[in-house]
Amino acid sequence: MDLVVVLRKVSGLMDLVVVLWKGVDDAVHVSEEIDEVGNHCLSGEVADFLKEFDAKAPNPHPEQYFWSFNGPLVPFGDFWVPNDCSPYLSRLSAGHSDFTKGFKLSIGLGGPMLSLLGSVLAAMDESSLEDVTKTQILAWRSVIQDLMDVGFDLGFMIERLRQTAQCLFGKRIADEIKALQHQIALLQDSLAELTAYQDEMMSTGRMVLRSERSGSFLDSLPD
Numbered sequence: 001m002d003l004v005v006v007l008r009k010v011s012g013l014m015d016l017v018v019v020l021w022k023g024v025d026d027a028v029h030v031s032e033e034i035d036e037v038g039n040h041c042l043s044g045e046v047a048d049f050l051k052e053f054d055a056k057a058p059n060p061h062p063e064q065y066f067w068s069f070n071g072p073l074v075p076f077g078d079f080w081v082p083n084d085c086s087p088y089l090s091r092l093s094a095g096h097s098d099f100t101k102g103f104k105l106s107i108g109l110g111g112p113m114l115s116l117l118g119s120v121l122a123a124m125d126e127s128s129l130e131d132v133t134k135t136q137i138l139a140w141r142s143v144i145q146d147l148m149d150v151g152f153d154l155g156f157m158i159e160r161l162r163q164t165a166q167c168l169f170g171k172r173i174a175d176e177i178k179a180l181q182h183q184i185a186l187l188q189d190s191l192a193e194l195t196a197y198q199d200e201m202m203s204t205g206r207m208v209l210r211s212e213r214s215g216s217f218l219d220s221l222p223d
Helices: 003-054 087-094 106-123 134-151 155-213
Strands: 072-076 077-084
Touching: 003 134, 003 155, 072 087, 072 106, 077 087, 077 106, 087 106, 106 134, 134 155
Parallel strands: none
Antiparallel strands: 072 077
16 A cells, blocks of 8 residues: 555544544533623523512412312301411411411411412422422412511511422532433543544554555555
8 A cells, every 4th residue: 555645544544533622622621611691691691580579579370370269168267268268378277287276367378378378278288399480489478478567477488489499490400410420421421432442443543654664655656
């Protein structure tokens, strides 16, 4: 084989290795930059959300926006609420005593407000971290804030919603970490293959050069 042709082939293959290697290196840098930007964006999003969560925001939604109760009225403490709402309120009061004792308004107004609370509890009960949104959490928070303003002792629910939001962002972070780990594994596999390919090409190039040096250029010419 002509020495010039051989050298050109080896050189071309080595150039390919360099290009591919550079591509992997660039991909790593791009991944790092995306990771850094993503982290900054996500941390900023968390900070903005918590700031909005702590702000006062009156609830603009009717009860049906969260959940609809259609049962007949039954007593709940001193108030009257739909019978299909009562189980949610009972579950809440079972763990937190009587959260209604500080209510500041009339008994007649308390029933509809408790029904609104029950609709939020029902919506929360039907939600999970897989499908809950920041908008839902903020809407629930607004209802709780309004009910606290009229004397219902629901501070523990605000803390629960805050924890839910933290879990929501925690899940997003875990999902992003998992995706990044997958990308890193792919890059590491590609890098290992390219390293092996580079070693093979360099070894082939050295063998070809030794073979060509064993004789003169004229020796390789046909008789």
